[in-house]
Amino acid sequence: MPLLAEQATERALGARCPVDLAGRLATQGDLLIGACQGTMPAHLAALLVALPEQDIHLPRSWREREVRQKVWFKAVAGFGQRPDFIARMGDVWVRSLEGRDADSTFYLVSAPFICSDQSGGRNEESAEPVRLAAGDCREAYVAQRVYQVRGDAAPRDVTDEALPAMPDIAxxxxxxxxxxxxxxxxxxxxxxxxxxxxxxxxxxxxxxxxxxxxxxxxxxxxxxxxxxxxxxxxxxxxxxxxxxxxxxxxxxxxxxxxxxxxxxxxxxxxxxxxxxxxxxx
Structure with missing residues (x-):
């Protein structure tokens, strides 16, 4: 894959993007290479703030504050009229997925959704709980969920419909x-x-x-x-x-x-x- 082009979409949102070879090959965890840094795209921030308190173990007040901070993000070509985006905010990341319906956007969210003391003996091979910066839950397991937003409606958890389970293994x-x-x-x-x-x-x-x-x-x-x-x-x-x-x-x-x-x-x-x-x- 060639090195990133001018990243015009991210720059138009006020982000600072890498201009040299080292920056274009720099990694942010295992999720982003050559990403830009700036304010999170507004619809991603709105989605993270709107997640129901009972779903995510990070208080809404904390999320409201954090989404205003600078994050690493990239624009990605998608199915819709506008580009998709992927952004990382500490242990939380979100990937927008434009639907075939122009009025509907999906979001794949990776976040502390399962409090460790409520996990019921959760035992996944690669999962380790992360310490949380705020809220009543001190440690939680990070998992992925899919949310759908239609127009100005509240996000709806469609994980069971939209994200298949791990394939069966004999x-x-x-x-x-x-x-x-x-x-x-x-x-x-x-x-x-x-x-x-x-x-x-x-x-x-x-x-x-x-x-x-x-x-x-x-x-x-x-x-x-x-x-x-x-x-x-x-x-x-x-x-x-x-x-x-x-x-x-x-x-x-x-x-x-x-x-x-x-x-x-x-x-x-x-x-x-x-x-x-x-x-x-």
């Missing part, structure tokens, strides 16, 4: 993953380029490598892609390179040679993707 495969100390992860890092995520298993470098679903140089095993279709996410076995772009590299470096794109990936093709047989949530 007992024998799960047992093998446990023996090899595999950790199931949902990769959000490509949301800064397009509306897709990826479920995969990460193994220690000391574990046995290879297998029919292995990909990359980093001992990973593919489970499924999660692709936005305009009104919901769907599970996909494979996607095209346009849906799963490689991270940018410095001039002269090998395309798709940066982490984590290096190595063979039989699940990213030149052809369009197709839904998996069992993709409904």
């Amino acid at each position: 007992e024998a495969d799960r047992a093998r993953q446990v023996v090899r100390h595999g950790r199931i992860t949902l990769d959000h890092s490509k949301l800064q380029y397009g509306p897709a995520m990826r479920w995969f298993v990460q193994y220690p470098e000391t574990a046995q490598k290879g297998g029919p679903r292995a990909f990359s140089d980093w001992n990973r095993e593919h489970l499924a892609f999660v692709v936005w279709t305009g009104d919901r996410f769907e599970l996909r076995e494979k996607v095209s390179r346009s849906q799963w772009p490689c991270d940018p590299v410095a001039p002269g470096d090998r395309a798709c040679g940066g982490f984590p794109d290096s190595g063979p990936d039989l699940f990213v093709t030149a052809a369009a993707s197709a839904p998996m047989a069992a993709s409904s949530p």
Whole structure:
């Protein structure tokens, strides 16, 4: 993927964007590369403030204050008439997803939605609670939810309809993953380029490598892609390179040679993707 262009959309919103090579390759966590810094786009800020108090374990007064601070964000080409945006505010990030209906916008929100003392023994491979800066809940698990906003209406939680669960894993495969100390992860890092995520298993470098679903140089095993279709996410076995772009590299470096794109990936093709047989949530 080429280095970022002039980022005119972000600059028009008053953001400061990288102008040199180091800035254009700089990362903000694993979610943003070469992002701009400025006030969060107004509709993203409004969505975060409007989330019901019973959903997110951060008081509305705290959110009202924080969305006025500078954040890292990027504009992304989407389905709608205006660009999508992805923005990060500490442990919270939000990705807008324009719907096929011009009056409807969806938002994928990653935030502390599950208080650790209310989790009921939550046990997910890659989840660790985060300490919260405000509110009655001191530690919470970060999770992803999808909200829909129609016109000026309040956001509606449509996660069950719009975001499929992790793909089913056969007992024998799960047992093998446990023996090899595999950790199931949902990769959000490509949301800064397009509306897709990826479920995969990460193994220690000391574990046995290879297998029919292995990909990359980093001992990973593919489970499924999660692709936005305009009104919901769907599970996909494979996607095209346009849906799963490689991270940018410095001039002269090998395309798709940066982490984590290096190595063979039989699940990213030149052809369009197709839904998996069992993709409904």
